[in-house]
Amino acid sequence: xxSVTQLDSQVPVFEEAPVELRCNYSSSVxxxxxxxxxxxxxxxxxxxxxLSGSTLVKGINGFEAEFNKSQTSFHLRKPSVHISDTAExxxxxxxxxxxxxxxxxxxxxxxx
Amino acid sequence: KAGVTQTxxxxxxxxxxQVTLSCSPISGHRSVSWYQQTPGQGLQFxxxxxxxxxxxxxxxxxxxxxxxxxxxxxxxxxxxxxxxxSALYLCxxxxxxxxxxxxxxxxxxxxx
Numbered sequence: 001x002x003s004v005t006q007l008d009s010q011v012p013v014f015e016e017a018p019v020e021l022r023c024n025y026s027s028s029v030x031x032x033x034x035x036x037x038x039x040x041x042x043x044x045x046x047x048x049x050x051l052s053g054s055t056l057v058k059g060i061n062g063f064e065a066e067f068n069k070s071q072t073s074f075h076l077r078k079p080s081v082h083i084s085d086t087a088e089x090x091x092x093x094x095x096x097x098x099x100x101x102x103x104x105x106x107x108x109x110x111x112x
Numbered sequence: 113k114a115g116v117t118q119t120x121x122x123x124x125x126x127x128x129x130q131v132t133l134s135c136s137p138i139s140g141h142r143s144v145s146w147y148q149q150t151p152g153q154g155l156q157f158x159x160x161x162x163x164x165x166x167x168x169x170x171x172x173x174x175x176x177x178x179x180x181x182x183x184x185x186x187x188x189x190x191x192x193x194x195x196x197x198s199a200l201y202l203c204x205x206x207x208x209x210x211x212x213x214x215x216x217x218x219x220x221x222x223x224x
Binding site for chain 1: 116118143144145147154155157160161162167168202204206208209211212213214215216217218220
C-alpha cells in the first residue's frame with residue numbers, strides 16, 4: 001500500500017516570492033510520482049511527473065520538483081509565484097495502472 | 113483532442129434515491145478511474161475500469177458501482193444515497209500503462 005503526506009495544509013506567500021510545497025510518501029514498491037493543481041470547481045491538472053531518470057523534474061507554469069529516494073520526498077518548488085498560482089495542489093503516487101493515492105492537498109494563497 | 117467529459121456537472125438528489133454519473137474519456141484511453149473528493153476525506157479512489165473490466169477497487173461500500181462500455185465510456189452508480197455521499201466525483205482517463213491521469217471537471221453531487 002502507498003500513502004502520501006503533504007506537510008503543509010496551507011501556504012500563504014507574497015507575489016514574486018519563492019515557494020516550496022512539501023510531499024513525503026511511503027511505499028513498499030517502486031512508485032511514480034505526480035503533482036496536480038486544482039482550481040475552484042475544476043478537475044485536477046497535471047503539473048509534472050516523475051517516472052524515472054533525472055530526479056529534477058520540470059513542469060508547466062514554471063514549477064519543478066525533486067525526487068529524493070532516500071528521504072522519500074517529492075517537494076514542489078517555484079522560484080517566483082504569481083497571483084494566478086493561487087490554487088490547491090495535490091501530490092500523488094501510483095504503483096499500478098489506473099490507481100493513484102493522493103495527499104490531502106496544500107492550499108497555496110498568493111497575496112499581492 | 114477533446115478532454116475528459118463528465119455529465120452532468122451538477123446534481124441534486126434526495127436521500128434514498130439512486131444516481132448515475134457519466135464519463136467520456138479522451139479518445140484512445142482505455143483506462144477510466146473514479147474518485148470521490150470531499151473536504152473531510154480528500155480524494156479517495158473508488159474504482160478503475162480497463163477494457164470493460166474492473167481492474168482496481170477502492171474501499172467503498174457496495175452501493176457504489178460502475179461499468180465501462182466497449183467505447184471506453186464509463187458510468188458510476190450510487191444507490192440508496194446518503195447525506196455523506198455529497199461530494200465532487202471526478203473521473204480520470206489514462207492511456208495504457210502507468211502514466212498520469214487526465215481528469216474531467218467533475219460532477220458535484222448534493223444529497224439533501
